[in-house]
Amino acid sequence: MLTVKALKRxxxxxxxxxxDGECIALQGPSGVGKSLLLRAIADLxxxxxxxxxxxxxxxxxxxxxxRKQVTYVAAEPGWxxxxxxxxxxxxxxxxxLLERLRLPADCGKWPVQRLSTxxxxxxxxxRALLLRSRVLLLDEPTSALDAASTASVEAVVAERVxxxxxxxxxxxxxxxxxxxxxxxxxxxxxxxxxxxxx
Amino acid sequence: MTYIQLSYGDLVVPALLVVxxxxxxxxxxxxxxxxxxxxxxxxxxxxxxxxYVLTFLFAAVSPFWTALAAAIMVLFASREIVARQKRRLQxxxxxxxxxxxxxxxxxxxxxxxxxxxLRPEPWYHPRYALPLLGxxxxxxxxxxxxxxxxxxxxxxxxxxxIEACLALGGTRYQALLPVIRDALRSGFMPTINSMAxxxxxxxxxxxxxxxxxGVEPVDAVKYQLLIVFLIAGGTGLxxxxxxxxxxxxxxxxxxxxxxxxxxxxxxx
Numbered sequence: 001m002l003t004v005k006a007l008k009r010x011x012x013x014x015x016x017x018x019x020d021g022e023c024i025a026l027q028g029p030s031g032v033g034k035s036l037l038l039r040a041i042a043d044l045x046x047x048x049x050x051x052x053x054x055x056x057x058x059x060x061x062x063x064x065x066x067r068k069q070v071t072y073v074a075a076e077p078g079w080x081x082x083x084x085x086x087x088x089x090x091x092x093x094x095x096x097l098l099e100r101l102r103l104p105a106d107c108g109k110w111p112v113q114r115l116s117t118x119x120x121x122x123x124x125x126x127r128a129l130l131l132r133s134r135v136l137l138l139d140e141p142t143s144a145l146d147a148a149s150t151a152s153v154e155a156v157v158a159e160r161v162x163x164x165x166x167x168x169x170x171x172x173x174x175x176x177x178x179x180x181x182x183x184x185x186x187x188x189x190x191x192x193x194x195x196x197x198x
Numbered sequence: 199m200t201y202i203q204l205s206y207g208d209l210v211v212p213a214l215l216v217v218x219x220x221x222x223x224x225x226x227x228x229x230x231x232x233x234x235x236x237x238x239x240x241x242x243x244x245x246x247x248x249x250y251v252l253t254f255l256f257a258a259v260s261p262f263w264t265a266l267a268a269a270i271m272v273l274f275a276s277r278e279i280v281a282r283q284k285r286r287l288q289x290x291x292x293x294x295x296x297x298x299x300x301x302x303x304x305x306x307x308x309x310x311x312x313x314x315x316l317r318p319e320p321w322y323h324p325r326y327a328l329p330l331l332g333x334x335x336x337x338x339x340x341x342x343x344x345x346x347x348x349x350x351x352x353x354x355x356x357x358x359x360i361e362a363c364l365a366l367g368g369t370r371y372q373a374l375l376p377v378i379r380d381a382l383r384s385g386f387m388p389t390i391n392s393m394a395x396x397x398x399x400x401x402x403x404x405x406x407x408x409x410x411x412g413v414e415p416v417d418a419v420k421y422q423l424l425i426v427f428l429i430a431g432g433t434g435l436x437x438x439x440x441x442x443x444x445x446x447x448x449x450x451x452x453x454x455x456x457x458x459x460x461x462x463x464x465x466x
Binding site: 042043044045046062063064065067068071072073074076077078079080081087124127128131 | 356357358359360361362363364365366367368369373376450451452453454455456
């Protein structure tokens with residue numbers, strides 16, 4: 001259970017509860033602050049308010065440990081080394097996910113520049129999925145993907161959700177929100193979120 | 199020791215060479231004459247003043263005046279470091295980091311040689327302490343400002359990569375390591391390059407000066423070697439401290455990248 005109470009960051013002011021095995025679809029116009037909210041929950045930006053995982057305040061654990069449990073996945077993931085596999089602690093464990101997300105099996109040795117935007121987006125997701133985090137904060141994880149790859153990402157994440165992982169998934173696509181979400185939160189320009197029915 | 203003394207009169211004819219440059223600039227419309235005039239005038243005034251200040255300091259041999267002169271040198275060095283940054287840290291640390299690191303590195307290395315190899319009597323004799331500090335300071339300053347410049351530009355450019363590493367549970371040191379490596383490399387590079395070229399391409403100014411003053415070339419070489427070793431040590435220490443310190447200031451205790459602590463120097 002992830003509990004967010006009076007989280008404040010710039011104009012945002014959000015409280016929400018996310019149960020285990022629940023997927024919240026997060027919608028709202030561009031620039032309204034969806035990414036800011038997800039980043040704040042992962043403690044990537046200075047913010048106020050309390051965020052707890054199973055009643056444990058995030059300040060009681062070191063930030064790197066918190067982020068391994070509550071993991072933010074950016075829409076455009078960053079790369080710090082030359083080869084793809086250098087970004088993975090255990091590249092050999094990625095095989096199954098690569099196949100399911102329709103990624104080439106031999107892309108580990110590729111230089112990052114060789115990847116297309118969509119491949120980068122899916123590899124960024126694989127990298128995060130391998131952490132087996134309790135909570136995934138997915139920031140438009142299929143924005144650069146075609147329909148088939150989008151379906152594969154939705155299937156992989158749905159499987160994690162049914163295994164107990166909690167997810168907040170921001171998307172601009174209402175149909176996707178209905179497909180993947182068990183609840184729908186809509187963010188308004190005043191920085192508050194409102195629960196809508198799916 | 200014998201050397202040929204110069205009078206101010208001896209300098210009039212060589213100064214005409216600079217005037218010639220000015221005439222050239224006027225004739226070819228290079229528009230450098232103003233800058234040239236200001237720079238030459240500054241140089242003359244600054245050097246003559248330094249000559250008199252050093253004469254006073256050497257006569258006084260006072261720990262207080264020597265320390266004050268050293269402090270002023272460090273202040274000018276840190277001002278220069280800040281002026282060379284495109285992006286600088288907010289508030290106190292914009293000056294504090296550069297000044298602290300150059301003072302720490304150049305001070306340590308200068309003391310090391312004063313107490314270890316040169317051993318003048320007294321150890322703080324300004325005739326040894328100030329020229330040594332000046333040479334080490336100049337080079338350390340270059341290393342520190344290059345290192346910090348590469349660091350601050352690097353974190354801006356590599357923001358996505360750094361935050362990706364942080365989001366996956368990396369510590370701030372793991373996330374910054376690629377940028378820190380680049381910054382340290384750029385900070386050390388000028389020293390390494392100058393060591394490789396020394397003696398072949400360039401005759402170092404201090405060694406030339408000693409030779410002109412009548413010191414045996416081999417003795418002057420020993421002095422120069424000492425200085426280069428000290429410069430390498432000071433630059434290494436100062437750059438390391440500044441880059442690691444800068445990395446700490448650009449992140450926080452919750453391992454967040456804090457680019458809000460950088461301000462971009464706007465064009466003046």
